Amino acid sequence: GLGYRSALGKTAQLFSRIPDVDGDDLIRPREDDYFLALDLNYDLLSQIKFLNQIRANGGQVSAVVYDLLPLHRPDWFPTDLVTKHFEWFKAISGFDSIACISNVVVDDVKAELELFDLPVPQKIDYFHLGNHIPLNQITPLPEDLTDRNYVLIVGILYARKGQLQALEAFEFLWASGHQTCLVFVGKVGFGVEELVKRITEHPELGERLFWFDAVDDNLL
Numbered sequence: 001g002l003g004y005r006s007a008l009g010k011t012a013q014l015f016s017r018i019p020d021v022d023g024d025d026l027i028r029p030r031e032d033d034y035f036l037a038l039d040l041n042y043d044l045l046s047q048i049k050f051l052n053q054i055r056a057n058g059g060q061v062s063a064v065v066y067d068l069l070p071l072h073r074p075d076w077f078p079t080d081l082v083t084k085h086f087e088w089f090k091a092i093s094g095f096d097s098i099a100c101i102s103n104v105v106v107d108d109v110k111a112e113l114e115l116f117d118l119p120v121p122q123k124i125d126y127f128h129l130g131n132h133i134p135l136n137q138i139t140p141l142p143e144d145l146t147d148r149n150y151v152l153i154v155g156i157l158y159a160r161k162g163q164l165q166a167l168e169a170f171e172f173l174w175a176s177g178h179q180t181c182l183v184f185v186g187k188v189g190f191g192v193e194e195l196v197k198r199i200t201e202h203p204e205l206g207e208r209l210f211w212f213d214a215v216d217d218n219l220l
Helices: 009-016 042-056 078-090 101-115 164-177 193-200
Strands: 032-039 060-065 097-100 123-126 152-154 181-185 209-212
Touching: 032 042, 042 060, 042 078, 060 209, 078 164, 101 123, 152 164, 164 193, 193 209
Parallel strands: 032 060, 060 097, 097 123, 152 181, 181 209
Antiparallel strands: none
């Protein structure tokens, strides 16, 4: 539906660390509100009317852009996702500002805006990603990796990320007698059927090859 609701119960405790939030009324834009679309969410397309209400009340609307890969390499993504990404990009081009995660992405955004003759936000800039995750405890490594050398590759399995190429490189190393392990941490993405088959049927799986589809922050 139109607009957003206040977080309730456990959601409120997770994000705002308060016991609860009473009521479930829609959030109503107030004067000088600031809306930041922090993550890539195509549902934003259904909220343009709500975002326009924020701007009508003197507020501002901004979005974070991580990359425009679906526009640059549509062969890496499902067709419907490429279409949604373009529609999303057209929508945020009408925002007050865009925050990119690198200067390279800034250049990409400006180039695509010019290419498709889209509106240009008042400000397009970048910031660097980072995190500081508090660790309550250190989870010990799986026994098969303890006291062993390994290369860790973290990220959803996607053809564009070169994980298959990395596996093939390690196969050359292993054939030469190297004992260094290759560790993948990431869920299954799009178009990686061959990679998943190679990993799950690999003779080195559990020996010098490991794949975890999900681990907690402590172990990671």
